[in-house]
Amino acid sequence: MSVALTTVVGELPPDEVAETSGPRQPRRVLVTRVIVATVLVVLFMFPIYWMLRTAVSTTDEMSNLPVPLWPQEWHWENFTQPWQDYPFARWLTNSVVIATASVILTVAINLGAGYAFAKLRFPFRNLLFLLIISTLMVPVQVIMIPQFQIVIDLHMLNTPWAVVIPRLAEAFGLFMARQFFLGVPDELLEAARVDGAGHFRTFWSIVLPLSRPLIAALVIFTFMWRWNEFVWPLIVLTDSDSYTLPVGLQFLVQQFGSNFGPLLAMSFVSMIPMLLVFGVFQRYFVEGIARTGIK
Amino acid sequence: MTLTALTPDRSGTAPRRTRRGGRPARVGARAESWAGLVLASPALVVFVIFMFVPLVLTFWYSLHSYRGFGSMKWIGFTNFTDIAKDPTFWSALLNTVLFTAVSVPIGVVLGLGAAVLLDKIMPARGLYRALFYVPVVISGVAAGIIFLRLFDPLLGILNQLLVALHLPEVDWQGNGSAALVSIIVVTTWQGVGFGMVVYLAGLQGIPRELLEAASVDGATGWVQFRRITWPLLRPTTFFFVVYSIIVSFQVFDVVYVLTRGGPGTSTTFLVQYAYDQGFNQRRQGYAAAIGVIIYLIVLIFTVAQWRLTRERDET
Numbered sequence: 001m002s003v004a005l006t007t008v009v010g011e012l013p014p015d016e017v018a019e020t021s022g023p024r025q026p027r028r029v030l031v032t033r034v035i036v037a038t039v040l041v042v043l044f045m046f047p048i049y050w051m052l053r054t055a056v057s058t059t060d061e062m063s064n065l066p067v068p069l070w071p072q073e074w075h076w077e078n079f080t081q082p083w084q085d086y087p088f089a090r091w092l093t094n095s096v097v098i099a100t101a102s103v104i105l106t107v108a109i110n111l112g113a114g115y116a117f118a119k120l121r122f123p124f125r126n127l128l129f130l131l132i133i134s135t136l137m138v139p140v141q142v143i144m145i146p147q148f149q150i151v152i153d154l155h156m157l158n159t160p161w162a163v164v165i166p167r168l169a170e171a172f173g174l175f176m177a178r179q180f181f182l183g184v185p186d187e188l189l190e191a192a193r194v195d196g197a198g199h200f201r202t203f204w205s206i207v208l209p210l211s212r213p214l215i216a217a218l219v220i221f222t223f224m225w226r227w228n229e230f231v232w233p234l235i236v237l238t239d240s241d242s243y244t245l246p247v248g249l250q251f252l253v254q255q256f257g258s259n260f261g262p263l264l265a266m267s268f269v270s271m272i273p274m275l276l277v278f279g280v281f282q283r284y285f286v287e288g289i290a291r292t293g294i295k
Numbered sequence: 296m297t298l299t300a301l302t303p304d305r306s307g308t309a310p311r312r313t314r315r316g317g318r319p320a321r322v323g324a325r326a327e328s329w330a331g332l333v334l335a336s337p338a339l340v341v342f343v344i345f346m347f348v349p350l351v352l353t354f355w356y357s358l359h360s361y362r363g364f365g366s367m368k369w370i371g372f373t374n375f376t377d378i379a380k381d382p383t384f385w386s387a388l389l390n391t392v393l394f395t396a397v398s399v400p401i402g403v404v405l406g407l408g409a410a411v412l413l414d415k416i417m418p419a420r421g422l423y424r425a426l427f428y429v430p431v432v433i434s435g436v437a438a439g440i441i442f443l444r445l446f447d448p449l450l451g452i453l454n455q456l457l458v459a460l461h462l463p464e465v466d467w468q469g470n471g472s473a474a475l476v477s478i479i480v481v482t483t484w485q486g487v488g489f490g491m492v493v494y495l496a497g498l499q500g501i502p503r504e505l506l507e508a509a510s511v512d513g514a515t516g517w518v519q520f521r522r523i524t525w526p527l528l529r530p531t532t533f534f535f536v537v538y539s540i541i542v543s544f545q546v547f548d549v550v551y552v553l554t555r556g557g558p559g560t561s562t563t564f565l566v567q568y569a570y571d572q573g574f575n576q577r578r579q580g581y582a583a584a585i586g587v588i589i590y591l592i593v594l595i596f597t598v599a600q601w602r603l604t605r606e607r608d609e610t
Contacts, residue, residue: 023301025415029516037412041426047484048429050452051441066455110401120331121324128339135346137597139545141566142586147345147354166344174338199330226435230548231402231566235574246436253440260444267437278432282425285432 050120053077055265062260074238078265082252087090088266090241092161095227095270098244101164102226106173107218111211114177116204119189129178136171140232153237160237163244166228173218217284220277224285246268252269299552314497317349339413353590360595363579374584384585387568390475391543395543398479398486405483406490411520414498424495435485435548442481443553471561474554478562481549486542488596489550490535496526497531537600565589 025033055060056074062065082088116122117129141146147166156162184207192202230246237243243251249267256263278285359367359373376386413424430438445451446467454464467477489512501524509519547566550556556563556571563571563583 030405030417033412033415033417037417040409040412041423044430044484044487045426047445050445051476052443062450066459067452109337109341112592113332115330116335120334122328122331122335123558125331128335132338132342134597135342135350137541137593138346138350139566139589139593141545141547142590142593143346143353144570145356145573145583145586146349148573149352150344150349159530160569165341166345168338168341199327200333203334224432228432228436230434230436230551231570234551235570236440246434247547249436249440253443253552258447258450260447260450263440264444267440271433271437274432275429278429281327285428 019269051264051268054260055268056218057261059259059261075261077271078261082262082266084195086248086252086255087241087243088269091245092117092270093241094237094242095245096273098160098163098233099226101160102167103219103222105168106170106222109168110173110177110218111208111215112203113174114214115181115207117174118178118181119186120199132171132174135169136175143174144232144235148235157236158239160242163197163226163229163233167229167232170225173222176217176221177205177214184210199282216281220281220284223277224274301586334588335494350590353583353586356580357587359580360578361580361583364575367580370580374581377581378584383560383563383568387563387565390560390562391544391564394475394479394546395540398482398543399536399539401479401483402486402490403535405487405530406535407494407532409487409491410494411499411524414495419608424491430485431488433485436552437483438485439549439552441478446477446553466544468554469558471558474562478546478550478553482543482546483555485549486539490539493535494528494531497528500531526579533603536602537596541596544589544593 027080029090033181053069055078056076057078058073058075061072069119117125121245151157151162151166153163156165189202192206197205216282229244230250233244233249237247240251242249249270252263252266356367358369358371360370360373361367396506413420413427419421433441445453448454448464448466448468451467458466465473467473505523505527506519509523514522544564545566546564547570550562550564550567554562556567560568566589568608569582569585569589572578572585
């Protein structure tokens with residue numbers, strides 16, 4: 001996978017591979033950079049390594065100081081036992097359901113609204129957009145108290161919908177979609193209209209097929225945020241069967257105490273889907289940020 | 296580089312063909328309005344119900360005494376005057392400001408450092424970039440657990456390292472300053488990759504000719520950086536600093552896992568305090584009032600960003 005990673009990230013801003021900023025570097029500088037970067041990356045990745053190291057060891061082995069850097073024995077039961085002792089499978093299912101539903105609904109809503117705000121004139125359009133964008137940075141803690149009441153009133157508490165639906169009101173995706181559609185040339189849309197296509201038809205058959213990079217970025221960011229989200233699920237998922245993985249892990253912290261083996265094994269399991277998505281779609285993580293936040 | 300999110304984009308509207316010479320009813324204008332409203336309506340509905348209504352209600356709740364059930368009682372600004380006298384609130388505010396003041400500059404230095412290091416061609420550059428970015432995609436809870444293990448007072452490798460170096464062990468959970476440091480370490484670890492990406496994009500905007508000319512004139516790498524790169528990155532830095540400030544006012548997950556706001560209240564930030572008051576103490580009116588204060592603080596930085604980017608765009 002590392003080779004694939006390299007090529008994908010290597011492409012990051014597309015013009016960059018051929019063009020490096022600044023003059024040619026002397027060999028000595030290049031060697032220094034490689035050494036410094038390697039040292040830093042090793043340091044940086046050490047916590048991840050230590051998680052895996054701990055996950056395959058017994059508490060006894062990890063308590064005998066000093067702990068060897070490489071495992072002496074491999075204990076895989078840390079990866080299997082918690083599935084039997086805790087509703088871990090349930091939490092995984094909940095996380096998958098929530099992330100999937102969120103991705104589908106967020107993409108659908110933001111494609112439509114992003115296009116409308118970019119290309120169609122309707123009453124109060126600019127005012128509405130400004131209002132929505134002004135919520136871009138509002139922390140969930142600001143609105144959590146009333147939002148919690150609304151979730152109760154709608155009888156969504158302890159269901160996946162309690163996480164999915166309120167978080168659809170996230171300005172980032174709408175903003176990203178609008179920015180993307182602003183880049184679609186008006187001539188293209190005019191041409192479709194001249195050919196007799198209505199607005200919905202134009203959107204569906206002309207605009208959407210062009211939107212694959214946007215859809216990819218929306219899918220990836222929404223997946224990452226919903227998969228990793230903690231505080232809101234912690235508030236609205238109070239029944240242990242309804243937990244998502246982060247809420248469940250936090251529960252396991254109290255259960256396991258300093259029995260770190262199974263705790264870190266399960267933390268790693270919870271990260272695998274996200275790491276896979278990152279490995280495959282790499283480029284979009286970086287481009288998504290470059291395209292929206294910064295210009 | 297601009298935080299375009301906050302700049303209402305006027306050029307974005309379809310060509311203003313309809314508004315020329317008075318306001319003739321454009322052919323199909325009604326159909327266009329209709330289509331726009333239909334496509335935007337699902338977003339508008341969720342924003343009204345789950346963002347605008349809760350925002351207004353937060354202000355409303357903050358003027359009441361409310362325990363999450365039963366009836367609300369109007370108490371005017373009592374919550375706010377109570378907050379002004381609440382030592383825990385002030386310590387939470389101070390902790391938040393301290394955390395921000397320390398972690399934001401570190402984030403700038405490390406993010407920019409990683410970007411400069413990995414900007415030009417080098418072997419496996421993409422892999423290095425990807426590895427720096429990995430912590431960004433990990434959940435705050437998982438990151439907290441990973442470091443819980445490293446910082447463990449008895450079994451953690453950090454204290455073992457200190458012992459091996461004949462330094463005194465640190466009680467990462469019992470000592471307030473040490474606990475705050477441990478949180479800064481984790482959030483920094485999770486943030487460097489994002490800073491790197493932001494600064495890599497910023498470095499792309501620096502004209503290559505400028506650096507080449509400086510190089511021909513005999514400017515060393517450091518002088519080039521001080522005189523050309525750093526000044527030209529000012530917009531990038533500005534965006535990143537404001538963004539980081541706003542984000543660091545919202546740090547919750549890592550704290551919840553690593554220290555639970557303790558020992559005492561030494562790592563309790565504003566958002567933890569609001570959560571605790573609202574959902575543990577069930578003082579929801581009071582929590583809403585803290586929410587109002589967080590909102591106003593974030594608003595100040597958002598508006599500052601907005602105004603400055605607009606000024607720059609107009610000049």
